Each structure stands twice: as C-alpha cells, then as structure tokens.
Amino acid sequence: MKIAYWSPVHGQTGATSNMLANALITGILYRKRCLLTHTHFMLNNLEAPLVGRNAKNADSSGYFQDVGLDALVRSFKAGKLTREDLENCCISIPNTKVSLLPGTSKRNQASFEYEMNMVILKLLRTMEELVDVVFIDVCSGKHPLSHKILEASDVIVINLSQNTGLIEACLSNYPNLTKQKVFYLIGCYDDNSKYNINNIRRHYRKYLKASNSGVIPYHTSFRDALCDGRAAEFIKDNLGCCKNDENLFFIEEAKKSTEKISKLAGIEIDLEERNERDELSAW
Secondary structure (H helix, E strand, O other): OEEEEEOOOOOOOOHHHHHHHHHHHHHHOOOOOEEEEEOOOOOOOOOHHHHOOOOOOOOOOOOOOOOOHHHHHHHHHHOOOOHHHHHHHOEEOOOOOEEEOOOOOOOOHHHHHHHHHHHHHHHHHHHHHHOOEEEEEOOOOOOHHHHHHHHHOOEEEEEEOOOHHHHHHHHHHOHHHHHOOEEEEEEEEOOOOOOOHHHHHHHOOOOOOHHHEEEEEOOHHHHHHHHOOOHHHHHHHHOOOOOOOOOHHHHHHHHHHHHHHHHHHOOOOOHHHHHOHHHHHHO
C-alpha cells in the first residue's frame, strides 16, 4: 500500500508534519508496519522531527551512514531486496511499528533525480511487499518525479490550507489528480476561521466530501515536539488524552483524518484494535 503526500505549493500546508501525524497514528494505534520516506532533494524536514537531525545536513558523527534512500538503492541494484536489507537501511522508531527511511544525502541534484526516475517505481513496489503501508512525501507542484509517484500511488493525500485561492488553483490546475483516489487534508488548520472545514466542504462540495477530507489543526505543542525531535513521543503520549486535555482537539482530528485515509486506502483495522484505542494512554 502506497500513500503519497503532495501539495500544490511548498511550505504552506504542513504536508510533511501532516504525514508524520497520520503515519504515527497508523503505526501506533492501528499497529500497522509503516515506512516513512521522501524524495525531496532539499527543503524537507522529515527526519529531524523523529530523530533530531536531517540526513541532508548530517554532521560528521556518521549518524546516517549506511542508512537511507541512497543505501537502499545500492542494495536494490545489487539484487533482490529482502526484509533484512530494508530494515538495515531504516531507522526504527522505538515503541512504534514505524520505520524511517531517510532521504538522500547526495550533493548532485541531477544525479539524484536521474537515479530516482530509473528505480523509484520498482523500489516502491518492493518496499510495499515488505511492510503494510509506505508513506511517501513528494515534492510539491509540477515536479516530474512527484507526478510519476502520484500516478502509481494507491491514495494521494492532497495537502491544502484554508486559503481559498490555493484550493481553487489546485482544483483548476491539477484536474488529473481528481480522477484518482484522493484525500483532501487541510493542514495548519484553525477551527475559528470563517473558512472552517464544514464551510470549505460546502463551497467545494463537488470535490470535498466528509468521507474524503479532513484536517490537521495547528497545535503549538505538536509544533514544539517536531522541533525537539519528539514527534513520535508526542503522538504516543497523547493518543489516549482525556476530555479536558489541551491536546484533545488536535489528537481527535488527526485520528479522524487517519481513519478516513486508512478506509480510503483499504487498510483493514481489526475490531479488537478499535476497542483497544482508549487503553493506549497506559503505554
């Protein structure tokens, strides 16, 4: 199962942090083996919220040595990938079923993109045979590699903001995306805005339904956790938060969007797992 996160613009919709929230909930709450990766050459922050540093700006400590997308491509070219090969190239996130495949540390963008164009589809097919769900954060806009991945994905999560101009431009300029299985996710969401999710659905009812749209609220504590490299701990610690907890609205909306995306993707959630959700606060 491949779920791609894409946005028409960079830096406005919270695509990467949205994917982190959804993937961590899928791994922790639904207990699915999830792999997180991205195909950005620059301007991406997937690794740091989970492990405290980025592959692209790795220091001399060798933290990302022999792991990540570059290492996996080398293994892939050498022969058939095994589960062990994949695990050796990933960083496991403790107390979750989530693994991080860091992005490239190459310095030549043309070389990276040429190699990705050659192997990415076969690589993704191999990865999805070894895990339950592959979450992949792709470059925004009309990036050729991104659209190659989007066409091959089982679900496309289109990340938007409450800016109606952005929504209209996306729906007008990318009509082919709407022909695929898509989910519209409003990031950095402010429920006090006039353009709340209900009004957005009403205005764009041809595209956005209750079943294929959701929100990830802007939440200061979650943003701080991202900066501190504690995204997984924040999600895990707050999945069972109580009624009056300040994190409740963020967590509940993130859970709703995750469940809808999972349903759209055909990810089976056992009844037993559903019944155990409220017990997670004991972790």
